[in-house]
Amino acid sequence: MSDAANLGQDVPLSTLIRQDVPHSARMYDYFLGGKDHYAVDREAAERVLTVFPNMRTAVQANRAFMRRSTRALAERGLRQWLDVGTGIPTSPNLHEVAQSVAPDARVVYVDNDPVVLAHSRALMTSTPEGRTAYIHGDVHDPDAILAAPQLAKTLELDRPVVLSMVALLHFVPDIAEAHAIVDRLLKPLPSGSALVLSHATAELDPEGAPKVQEIYNQVGTTLQLRTSVEFATFFEGLDLLEPGIVTAHRWRPDLSDRSCPADATDAQVSFYAAVGVKP
Numbered sequence: 001m002s003d004a005a006n007l008g009q010d011v012p013l014s015t016l017i018r019q020d021v022p023h024s025a026r027m028y029d030y031f032l033g034g035k036d037h038y039a040v041d042r043e044a045a046e047r048v049l050t051v052f053p054n055m056r057t058a059v060q061a062n063r064a065f066m067r068r069s070t071r072a073l074a075e076r077g078l079r080q081w082l083d084v085g086t087g088i089p090t091s092p093n094l095h096e097v098a099q100s101v102a103p104d105a106r107v108v109y110v111d112n113d114p115v116v117l118a119h120s121r122a123l124m125t126s127t128p129e130g131r132t133a134y135i136h137g138d139v140h141d142p143d144a145i146l147a148a149p150q151l152a153k154t155l156e157l158d159r160p161v162v163l164s165m166v167a168l169l170h171f172v173p174d175i176a177e178a179h180a181i182v183d184r185l186l187k188p189l190p191s192g193s194a195l196v197l198s199h200a201t202a203e204l205d206p207e208g209a210p211k212v213q214e215i216y217n218q219v220g221t222t223l224q225l226r227t228s229v230e231f232a233t234f235f236e237g238l239d240l241l242e243p244g245i246v247t248a249h250r251w252r253p254d255l256s257d258r259s260c261p262a263d264a265t266d267a268q269v270s271f272y273a274a275v276g277v278k279p
Helices: 024-031 039-051 053-076 094-101 115-122 142-147 149-154 175-186 209-218 226-233
Strands: 003-004 080-084 106-111 131-136 162-166 194-200 271-277
Touching: 024 039, 024 115, 039 053, 039 209, 039 271, 053 094, 053 162, 053 194, 053 271, 080 094, 094 106, 106 115, 106 149, 115 131, 131 149, 131 162, 142 175, 142 271, 162 175, 175 194, 175 226, 194 226
Parallel strands: 003 131, 080 106, 080 162, 106 131, 162 194
Antiparallel strands: 194 271
16 A cells, blocks of 8 residues: 655646756665656756766766665564655665565655655555655754654554654754754654664765865755764664665675675765664
8 A cells, every 4th residue: 555645735846846957866866777867856966976076986886775675674573664765766675675575564655746646656566465655845844744644654663663854854954953853853762773874974085075075055955964973873872773874885785786886995885874763
């Protein structure tokens, strides 16, 4: 089953989609080789590629981390996911990975781009045993996410839930707010729940990464790169799964996955990644 937010009952989605400013989800789709972007997104993305030519490698590594962490947690026995900042669907989506291990897995997706909403209705289908839902929501309003009827209808918060926020928190510039968001979303989740995060950093490519940050900020999407020490603070009080905090392509690498070059360097990826479990 699937359930999508009923945003825009009286407003066509086309009127909600802005084509005059770049959007991070559509730029990400362009880097991944997708087709759901506009000229303004492509122009901004190409500017990024001029200063950080490995951006496609970085986002592929990040996407592969999502797949591996999802599979690992499904194999660990988790069956519920809250994926905030899901982005434009790119197969395999998170629920497809989870349900390939556990057909009864349930996933709630959250994003604020109307393009993602439009695709959620067509692409986020579930196995008969499981369930998917979509919330058109904003990471800056975690209370609204938790109060959404789609979440209540899909997830059981007395059972462990994976809170997945892959490549998202660097778009929350204030670290205190970023912590408050993570804490608010984790608070109602029981022991055994997990936190999956990846985050862009300038530590591994101190020349190119700050230029990427500058371009995103210039086109209207605030990007805040963080250090490994800052990234680690999001996992305080949680038990980190092996191998701990590493670059995204080094989190339990799968050599059979050809989406990310096996010889990619930490500087080329420039994303930290980790998974923590709530005691």
